[in-house]
Amino acid sequence: MNPNINELCKDPLFQLNLAIWLAQPQPPSEFYVYPLFYESQLNIYSIGPLLTLPPDIRLAVTEKIDFQDTVRPDLILATAEKKKFCILECKSSSFGPKSSKNAKQAKTLLLIAGPVISEVLGIGKIGENEGILCYFIGPNGAELMEETLKTLEKEIKDKTSLESGTYGCFEIKPSQTSIILEYPERVKIFLNLTKNSPVEVIKFEEDTDPHPLYFIPYDPNIDQTKEEKELSKRILFERILEYMICKIGGAYIPSSITFTTEELLNYATFGLYEIWEENETKRHVRRLVKDFLNQIRSVISIPLRESITYEPQRGWIFNLKDRETREEILKQLQRFKPETLDLSKNIEPTLFDNMED
Amino acid sequence: MDMEGGMSDIDISKEIKSITSREKMIRYLDGYSAERMEELDERKIKRPLVKSYMLEHIGDTGRQRKVTDILAEFGIESQKIDENLYRILDKKIDEGYMGFLEVLTPRYFVFYTLHPSDKADRWIKNLVLNSPELDHVWLSGLTFNVLWQIIAQISKPHRYVSILFVHESIYQIDSEIYGDENEEDKEISLSLDEEDVIEVVERRASKFKLVDKISVVQEKLSKLQELYSPLYAISQLRFPSPVGRGGHDFYDNGKVTNRSGNFRDHRSHILYVQKIYDELMKRTEEKAWYSMFKETVTIPGQFQKLIGAPVIIKFGEPLSKETFDYWIKSTFGRINNRFRLWGNPIILGPKKVHVYGVDKHLWKPIFIELTDKHLIAIIPKGTCGNTIHRLICNIQRYIDPSAKAYIGDVEYKSMVEQSSKGVKYEPEY
Numbered sequence: 051m052n053p054n055i056n057e058l059c060k061d062p063l064f065q066l067n068l069a070i071w072l073a074q075p076q077p078p079s080e081f082y083v084y085p086l087f088y089e090s091q092l093n094i095y096s097i098g099p100l101l102t103l104p105p106d107i108r109l110a111v112t113e114k115i116d117f118q119d120t121v122r123p124d125l126i127l128a129t130a131e132k133k134k135f136c137i138l139e140c141k142s143s144s145f146g147p148k149s150s151k152n153a154k155q156a157k158t159l160l161l162i163a164g165p166v167i168s169e170v171l172g173i174g175k176i177g178e179n180e181g182i183l184c185y186f187i188g189p190n191g192a193e194l195m196e197e198t199l200k201t202l203e204k205e206i207k208d209k210t211s212l213e214s215g216t217y218g219c220f221e222i223k224p225s226q227t228s229i230i231l232e233y234p235e236r237v238k239i240f241l242n243l244t245k246n247s248p249v250e251v252i253k254f255e256e257d258t259d260p261h262p263l264y265f266i267p268y269d270p271n272i273d274q275t276k277e278e279k280e281l282s283k284r285i286l287f288e289r290i291l292e293y294m295i296c297k298i299g300g301a302y303i304p305s306s307i308t309f310t311t312e313e314l315l316n317y318a319t320f321g322l323y324e325i326w327e328e329n330e331t332k333r334h335v336r337r338l339v340k341d342f343l344n345q346i347r348s349v350i351s352i353p354l355r356e357s358i359t360y361e362p363q364r365g366w367i368f369n370l371k372d373r374e375t376r377e378e379i380l381k382q383l384q385r386f387k388p389e390t391l392d393l394s395k396n397i398e399p400t401l402f403d404n405m406e407d
Numbered sequence: 408m409d410m411e412g413g414m415s416d417i418d419i420s421k422e423i424k425s426i427t428s429r430e431k432m433i434r435y436l437d438g439y440s441a442e443r444m445e446e447l448d449e450r451k452i453k454r455p456l457v458k459s460y461m462l463e464h465i466g467d468t469g470r471q472r473k474v475t476d477i478l479a480e481f482g483i484e485s486q487k488i489d490e491n492l493y494r495i496l497d498k499k500i501d502e503g504y505m506g507f508l509e510v511l512t513p514r515y516f517v518f519y520t521l522h523p524s525d526k527a528d529r530w531i532k533n534l535v536l537n538s539p540e541l542d543h544v545w546l547s548g549l550t551f552n553v554l555w556q557i558i559a560q561i562s563k564p565h566r567y568v569s570i571l572f573v574h575e576s577i578y579q580i581d582s583e584i585y586g587d588e589n590e591e592d593k594e595i596s597l598s599l600d601e602e603d604v605i606e607v608v609e610r611r612a613s614k615f616k617l618v619d620k621i622s623v624v625q626e627k628l629s630k631l632q633e634l635y636s637p638l639y640a641i642s643q644l645r646f647p648s649p650v651g652r653g654g655h656d657f658y659d660n661g662k663v664t665n666r667s668g669n670f671r672d673h674r675s676h677i678l679y680v681q682k683i684y685d686e687l688m689k690r691t692e693e694k695a696w697y698s699m700f701k702e703t704v705t706i707p708g709q710f711q712k713l714i715g716a717p718v719i720i721k722f723g724e725p726l727s728k729e730t731f732d733y734w735i736k737s738t739f740g741r742i743n744n745r746f747r748l749w750g751n752p753i754i755l756g757p758k759k760v761h762v763y764g765v766d767k768h769l770w771k772p773i774f775i776e777l778t779d780k781h782l783i784a785i786i787p788k789g790t791c792g793n794t795i796h797r798l799i800c801n802i803q804r805y806i807d808p809s810a811k812a813y814i815g816d817v818e819y820k821s822m823v824e825q826s827s828k829g830v831k832y833e834p835e836y
Contacts, residue, residue: 075716075815082719082776082783088816094713255778258756263776263785265697265713267763281753288751288763292772295749299770300539320697320713320787384742384749 054275055224058260060188062272063282065140065222066124067264068229069186070094072251073127083262084251086231087127090243095128095135095171097266098325101162104169107212114209116150117158122325124186126171129242133179135171136241137163137215140186142273144195147202157202159183163215181215182240184233192221192232216240228253229260265320270331280393287342287388289318294346295383303373309343310365311336345391350382419455419521420503424496429489432507436519436670444653444668455523457670459677460531461544461661461684464514465769465791474508474516477540497530505530515544515681517674528662539770544661544684545796548803549812551641551659553823554680555628562647564622569656571643574613574636574808577745578726578734613637613808621647632809636723640808646676659800679830686826692792694814697785716815718784718795720802723809726779731758734806735777739764746801748773766794 058064071083073094087093102120103111111117127136137159145152163181168174187195199217206214218237223230228250238247252260267285274282294309301307315323315335326332343366347358357369357379370376426432436457446452464471475485475493482499491510495518497503506520506527520527535541546554551570558568617624632638647654648667655676656664663680665673697715726734738744739752739762750764758779766773771790776783782802786794799812799819812819 070713075817077719077721077813077816077818080719080721080781080811080813082717082781085816097713255756255759258759261755261761263761263774263783265785284753285761285763288753289772292750292763292765295765296770296772299765299767381742387751389751389753 054277055229055260056189057275057278059222059224059229060142060191061274061278062124062140062142062186063264063266063269063274063278064261065186066266066269067262068222068251069125069127069138069140070097070265071262072231084249086243086245086249086251089245090241091130092127092136092241093130095126095132097125097320098122098322099126100325101170103158103161104166107161107166110212111161111206111210115157115206116154117161118154121155121158121162122327123159127241132173134240135163135167135179135181137181137183138186139183140272141191141195142188144187144191144193145198146194147198147205153198153202156183156199157206160199160203160206160214160217161212163217164213167215180240182237183215183217184237185217185219187219187221189221189223192219195219196234224254225250266322268319268335269322269326270335271326271329276394283338283393284388286318286338287391290314290339290342291346291383291386291388293317295380298368298370298376298383299380301370301376303376304371307368307370308365309368311339313365314339314343342388342391346383346386349386350379354378354382416503416522416526420505423494423504423506423521426494426507427488429492432488432492432519433671433674436521439521440665440670440673441668443665444651447653447666455521457665457673458520458522458524458527459663459665459673460518460520460527461663461677461681462516462518462531462535463542463544463661463791463793464516465540465542465771471513472540474510474541477538478508478534481534481537483534502530511678511681512685515685517677517681524664531662535768539768542768542791542793542797544681545793545800546657546659546661546680546684547796547799547812548640548642548659548808549799549820550684550687550796550823551644551657552639553820553827554644554646554657554683555624555641556824557827558644558646559621559625562621562649564620564625566621566647567618568621568624568647569616569618569643569645569654570624570628570641571616572613572638572640572808573642573804574640575805576730577805578730578737613640616643636807636809638808640803642804648672659804682830683823683827686830687796687823688792690822690826691795691814694817695786695792695795696788696790715785715788718786718798719813720782720784720799721811721813722780722807723811724807726758726806728758728779730806731777731779735760745805746798748775750775752777766790768797769794 068083072085073087073092074085075088076082076085100120100122103117123137124140125138127138139159147153160183162170163183165176167181168176168179173179185195196219203214203217206212216236218234221232229252230248231251232248252262254260264285267289268282293314297307312323347355350358357375359367361367368379426435440457443452443454443456464474478485482497484496484498485493485508486496487493493508495505495508497505505522506518508516508518510516518531535543642659643656645654645656648669650669650672651667653667655673656666657680663677667673694716695718697713735752738746738748739750747767748764749767750762752760752762754760760777762775764773764775769791771794772787773790773794774785784798802810814822
């Protein structure tokens, strides 16, 4: 089982999980994903934070350059003493300076990575901290991306006289034996990375898919290949199912357990669901979960099915009236296989989408 | 050794019932232990030895209930002797008085009993099996190796130590047996109570006891372990009693048999090991628990930090394809399996699977990558740290006795060593 490694390296969800793994403590000689960030004393400062430019900066740039009122980079890394910050954005491929949405986001992030970073993060006075904007990018994307960032930096300087943060790209690509990370010397120096580029981060095993365990299994706001999307969906469903089994297995008897879509999604995404913007994609993922729960309910044997009800304002309610009911529900849930579902299926909106639990 | 003229369960129950204070319990069990020691010397045991079972409440402090309330759910009455000591009466199946429960901390307690091993073992096992809030205290081979070093330090070199090594490569099988789907189906339909009777054909098993002078074992054991890896899989270890002959046999599932003539010393050793275990548990959970930590900043909104560390168990030698396949199949293909894990394996290669699963001992989540070379686990916050210790115990016992474990970049063994430092050894004599 060997996925298209080039496509995998481009996948923003893979990139985000890879970045998280790079920051995980692991045994020095027995690493799983080479802990480049951890070794370089870079810690995860925040996942998906909502950032805005301070009012004076917004005033200074309005009508001079395009920018976003709010941005949500994928990850922020910080050095141990929290003096330097790396704003990390995952992108499948590079984009040009005229790409409206991406360029707007990049300009905003470049400004945030500048001297205002202390204020934006609320950690100190202007100039006390330094920032860098880094992109995780798929194979052969770094060169063009660096060019774009250079152009955007110049545009900011020329039109606003404001100082941007420095920038750079981590290009993720396969070698013969592993997935490697390539980065320019200035990124290495700024972040005080312990290794020279390129670094082997995941070693290949024969006929084996190099995916690491996913911390964040799903993000409805990104473009993925069909295969990656199906895997993400499968992991999301496995985690939802696992959560339900845990909660029912550990419940007091008799009791009734209620699952809301939000609770299930928050659990399954390590809390990221609640920071996703409320838009069509977020509604889509809720529909996905509702459909998944309906599928679960449909495979529960008929007499037991009466113990599971759905109330639009509350969610799914499992009525565990006695131990036998609990044991039987658990047994049937444990036999449920999300892999047998049609993971490529699109869930269409319904009239009742707004009746959230 | 045979038991001669033994007493009935009813007699034992009556004696337990008659004890009304802590002092009486200590005196009674002390005298009882001394009598058994004499009988052991004469090799004529008349009554069962005193046994203790170290138990643990799940680590989730938010929902911790009193142990007496948990027992009540199973028809077990806890009759208060003092603030932390109870007489235990099993009313549900008319077992009578089973023993005494001492609550050491809200998280840890110990059950003392005079009932024979088969009865007491079964009773405790069923209790743990049926309660998602209770578990044994799990002492892995790696923990025992550190405890053994402590024994070597605190005991006189001429004293005898007894060490039991158990390793069963139950997943090392013939391909012929592996192909037997019907057998697998049969096992899937077994109920929880039948879990123990599942027979898996063993291909390699090492179980033997080493009894020798501490000085001799100290000189030889580490060399022998390098030569023969099952010797890392210590599953029982005796702390020699400092007050006389015999000692206290600690098992990997927290059972402790008093083979000394002194109950107070027996209890002291339990308290000592429990303190080390508690410290180890705190360190493990502090480091390994994954959670999204929310930090509010002035402008704007919340910052989400991910904190935690993966648990990595590295095998000494890669597993064969057959062993790997059988391990995965027998663990995740059966609702009831030795590791008590549930999950649907996501197959990523001939020797790599991911499982976003459940530790069914306590019904808590665990995400695992299994390959022929390692097991990596992500333990979300709230999953009890003893999931990790049990996992290490089971890996050493059934997969690879020489496996090394890490919590993040810290070797588990050094974490046990650190946990034992600063815990005072306080025998009551």
